[in-house]
Amino acid sequence: MSAEGTLSRRWSWSASSGRFTEVPTGGGVDVIDSWLVADGEVVDLGAHFDRFATSCVALFSVPRERTSAFLRAAVCLVPGDGRWFPRVELAAVGGEPVFHLWLRPAPPRAETVRAWVYDGDDRRGHPRVKGPDLDWLADVRSAAQRRGADEAVLLSADGRLIEGTTTSLLWWQGDTLYAPDAERLDLLPSVTREAVLRLATASGTPVAHACPRPEDLAGLETWTVNALHGIRPVREWVGSSGMRPGPASRARRWQARLEALAADRGQEPARR
Numbered sequence: 001m002s003a004e005g006t007l008s009r010r011w012s013w014s015a016s017s018g019r020f021t022e023v024p025t026g027g028g029v030d031v032i033d034s035w036l037v038a039d040g041e042v043v044d045l046g047a048h049f050d051r052f053a054t055s056c057v058a059l060f061s062v063p064r065e066r067t068s069a070f071l072r073a074a075v076c077l078v079p080g081d082g083r084w085f086p087r088v089e090l091a092a093v094g095g096e097p098v099f100h101l102w103l104r105p106a107p108p109r110a111e112t113v114r115a116w117v118y119d120g121d122d123r124r125g126h127p128r129v130k131g132p133d134l135d136w137l138a139d140v141r142s143a144a145q146r147r148g149a150d151e152a153v154l155l156s157a158d159g160r161l162i163e164g165t166t167t168s169l170l171w172w173q174g175d176t177l178y179a180p181d182a183e184r185l186d187l188l189p190s191v192t193r194e195a196v197l198r199l200a201t202a203s204g205t206p207v208a209h210a211c212p213r214p215e216d217l218a219g220l221e222t223w224t225v226n227a228l229h230g231i232r233p234v235r236e237w238v239g240s241s242g243m244r245p246g247p248a249s250r251a252r253r254w255q256a257r258l259e260a261l262a263a264d265r266g267q268e269p270a271r272r
Contacts, residue, residue: 010102011077013070020077025102031055031090031131035191035227036106040080041262043227047191055129056090060097067099074101075265085228090131106228112235112248113224115164116149117214122156127186137165149238151224153214156185160211167224167232168193171217172250181209192225192258199257214240221246231255 011020033052035042042048049071056062071088078086083106090097118140126132144152144165153169154162162180163169168190171178177200180187200207210216214237222234222245233248 008104010100013073013099013101015066015069015099018069018073020073020101023100027091029089029091029100029131029134030097031059031129032087032134033130034085034087036230037078037084037086037265038106038262039082040265042265043258043261043263044191044195045075045263045265047194048227051130051189051191052088052090055131056097059126059129059132060090060092062090062097070099074099077101077103078265109229110150110232113151113167113229113232114149114236114238115151115153115222115224115234116144116147116238117161117240118144118152118154122154122162122186124154124186127162128188130188141165144238147238149236153224155214156211159213160185161214161217163187163190164224167226167229169222170196170225170231171212171220171222172246173220176206176208178208178210178212181211183209184211190225192227192230195261196225196231196254196258199254199261215243217245218243219246221248221250223251230258 010023010025012023013020031052033048035045035048052071053064053067056067057064074086074088078084085104085106087102087104089100089102091100123136124133140152151164151167153164156162161169162185169180170193179193179197197207223231224234225231231251231254233251234245237243237245
């Protein structure tokens with residue numbers, strides 16, 4: 001199938017034929033993954049493949065070989081020019097897991113973010129899988145937007161910052177880059193967070209992990225990171241009186257380093 005006419009369309013994939021059939025957008029999904037494709041290049045596509053395949057095994061016992069075959073076919077439909085934000089999906093249809101590809105143009109990249117700390121209960125049922133809690137996370141993010149924020153950051157039961165509804169957190173204290181402690185918090189495995197941490201380690205930048213309360217980040221350069229936008233420094237903590245972020249003196253330089261990791265999607269293997 002050619003990439004012509006693929007704008008904002010969704011397909012179902014048949015494992016038996018290896019072919020795609022167009023289906024309507026919408027409907028429930030159980031596992032998803034998305035990545036930015038910029039003129040045919042992606043940052044760490046193999047890690048996205050691995051996360052999606054691992055989740056499909058965990059929730060539906062789908063063999064990794066079947067998922068890899070779908071992903072290889074899916075990336076062939078993404079045009080080699082322009083900016084795209086494809087989404088791969090696994091949905092239980094009639095009790096049977098079915099793969100979908102939703103090809104979407106990428107929205108413009110935002111360079112900063114206004115963050116709101118959500119103080120309600122964390123109601124995610126599968127915090128380490130991307131997809132099952134999509135509707136609840138969208139509701140929380142909508143609540144943030146009604147308050148003038150771009151993103152909501154979730155709290156643990158004891159008041160520790162976990163991650164955003166669509167982003168992961170990183171912050172600087174002195175010359176050390178910090179990330180949330182995955183051993184103590186329910187974190188989604190973030191491809192972009194791990195890519196930035198690898199960049200830090202390779203450059204000799206100290207890396208540490210912690211479980212901060214919101215007030216612990218006052219005055220610190222704090223980033224929200226994801227595949228679509230890369231690194232966005234927090235420019236305002238909405239609704240947190242007196243809590244101001246620190247200057248974003250490093251973000252632009254590190255965003256350039258992150259973008260430099262992008263590789264031709266055809267050369268990025270699916271991890272097994």
